Amino acid sequence: MSIHHRPWATILTATALILGLAGCASGTVDNAGNQSPSGSSTTSEPSGEITVFAAASLKTTFTTLAEKFEAAHPGTTIKLSFAGSADLVTQLTAGAPADVFASADTKNMSKLQDAGLIADTPIDFATNTLEIAVPASNPAAVNSLADLAEPGIKLVICAPQVPCGAATKSIEESAGITLAPVSEESSVTDVMGKVTSGEADAGLVYVTDIKTAGDKAKGIKFPESSAAVNTYPITTVSTSKNKVLADAFITSITDTEGQKVLTDAGFGTP
Amino acid sequence: MNRRSPAGYTAVPPWIYAVAGVGASFVLIPLLAMVAKVNWSQFIPLITSESSLTALGLSLRTSAASTVLCIVLGIPLALVLARGNLRGQQLLRAFILLPLVLPPVVGGIALLYTFGRQGLLGHSLELAGFQIAFSTTAVVMAQTFVALPFMVVSLEGALRTAGGKYEAVAATLGARPTTVLRRVTLPLVLPGLAxxxxxxxxxxxxxxxxxxxFAGSLEGVTRTLPLEIYLQRESDADAAVALSLVLVAVAAIVVGLAYGNPQRTTKAKVPQ
Structure with missing residues (x-):
């Protein structure tokens, strides 16, 4: 899945870099030739570079959003770092230099808030719900949440310690069913890996993960998923040295165009 | 191998000690930092929790099983590589030692595409009634895959150092190849084997x-101690650090057993 996408991300990033450089060059010529309007407004316009720490599930969307932002604001660079939200909070509290933090759940954002590292009240910018993922051929003919509790089904879920596992647990409780998984993985990508490789008959993952997997996996919606909706908050980190650019980037995610990128990828609106 | 340094002169320039000190600190300081991070008041409850003990028990059992597999498969491999005369032996060695340098996750992917349900052999195995994925067997296989080269390297070195003189003598005295292996070769390389x-x-x-x-992660079935640490780190950093220390302690004991007395482990004893 992510391996599948990486070459494209690399090509896109490279293209964005080249375009960015070209933008820089033409801007300088403009400044040297005649007084362009952009020259006079550089003080309030975002410029320079920021680092964005974002939850792993935001990889595809944030890569697109950062490219769009850089294209719309020549002279800016958005560096992205993706990992599990808990890992990112650990890195931030250990002093990792970042300007923006986008978490996959409110719990990890609260942890950062407790550490006194957030500059503004976090803004909720997306939601994500669970969906049943099955291999493209759906070998065990899974059609509903109840099917997952059938004996003989090889089900893989997230461990309750990680956000997707916590969501799975609340769904189990509210639907009154007991799941007997063959494996409880530490990350949603590991669950997806077991499904796309055909090792598992079904897995519980986020809607967006199934979209990313393309035609290697099929998603099955189930009404009980409304019991666990994950909210994604974003904020500027208090140690940011470029708050103007950080705030501008956050605005680009919460505005209509940014929201469209997110909903296209399967995210819900908060 | 019985090279001994002349008494009183070690040929180590003093500045070497300074650089060696940096090297040692590079390894020791992170370990000390981890020890410093341990929440001692909670240490015993954390490492004796049910999930911790289950993970430790599973780790010890599967590691013991993989060690047995490494001995069973490693002895013939090392013998062929050290003494055999097959064509393409160099190539065989290169491939067998590959897991030493491969990232383990690559090994896992390779095993998955071999023994997984959709794998090269997995489908036939499933038809025969064997299900490997998500089982303790899968854990043992993953461990054996990455650990086997250590056995082969160690034993092949011992076999080469020991040479074939005693075996040749035994053979001229009428011992069959299997007897020579059992009575001469294996006792000769026992320290290397150990x-x-x-x-x-x-x-x-x-x-x-x-x-x-390859195996997944389920308490009591496939979740070994390293997997438990990785999972605990998500929610309970104290538990992760405490369990890490347990793993360091077990590893230190094991490595100490292997290298604590280099004379004992490298010197091949000649049977009397």
Whole structure:
């Protein structure tokens, strides 16, 4: 899945870099030739570079959003770092230099808030719900949440310690069913890996993960998923040295165009 | 191998000690930093929790099983590589030692595409009634895959150092090849075999990537101590650090057994 996408991300990033450089060059010529309007407004316009720490599930969307932002604001660079939200909070509290933090759940954002590292009240910018993922051929003919509790089904879920596992647990409780998984993985990508490789008959993952997997996996919606909706908050980190650019980037995610990128990828609106 | 330094002169320039000190600190300081981070008041409850003990027990059992497999498969491999005269032996060695340098997760992917349900052999195995994925067997296989090269390297070295003189004598006295192997060769390389076994055990104990990829993670079935640490780190950093210390302690004991007395482990004893 992510391996599948990486070459494209690399090509896109490279293209964005080249375009960015070209933008820089033409801007300088403009400044040297005649007084362009952009020259006079550089003080309030975002410029320079920021680092964005974002939850792993935001990889595809944030890569697109950062490219769009850089294209719309020549002279800016958005560096992205993706990992599990808990890992990112650990890195931030250990002093990792970042300007923006986008978490996959409110719990990890609260942890950062407790550490006194957030500059503004976090803004909720997306939601994500669970969906049943099955291999493209759906070998065990899974059609509903109840099917997952059938004996003989090889089900893989997230461990309750990680956000997707916590969501799975609340769904189990509210639907009154007991799941007997063959494996409880530490990350949603590991669950997806077991499904796309055909090792598992079904897995519980986020809607967006199934979209990313393309035609290697099929998603099955189930009404009980409304019991666990994950909210994604974003904020500027208090140690940011470029708050103007950080705030501008956050605005680009919460505005209509940014929201469209997110909903296209399967995210819900908060 | 019985090279001894002349008494009183060690040929180590003083500045070497300074650089060696930096090297030692590079390894020791992170370990000390971890020890400093341990929440001692909670240490015993954390490492004796049910999930911790289950993970430790599973780790010890699977590592013991993989060590046995490494001995059974490693002895013939090392013998062929050290003494055999097959064509393409160099190439065979290169491939067998590959897991030493491969990231374990690559090993896990390779095992998945071999023994997984959709794998090269997995489908036939499933038809025959064997289900490997998500089982403790898968953990042992992942561990054996990454640990086997340690056994082969250690034993092949011992076999080469020991040479074939005693075996030749035994053969001229009428001993059959299997008798020579059992009565002469194996006793001769026993120290190499022992250190190979200890290293294989240590490597199995620390196995993470291949297990996670190939076997999954379920308490009591496939969640070994490294996987438990990785999971605990998500929610309870104190528990992760405490369990890490347990793993360090077990590994230190194991490595100490293997290398604590280099004279004993490297000197091949000649049977009387």
């Amino acid at each position: 250190s190979g076994a200890v290293l294989s055990f240590a490597r199995s104990l620390g196995e993470f990537g291949a297990t996670l990829t």
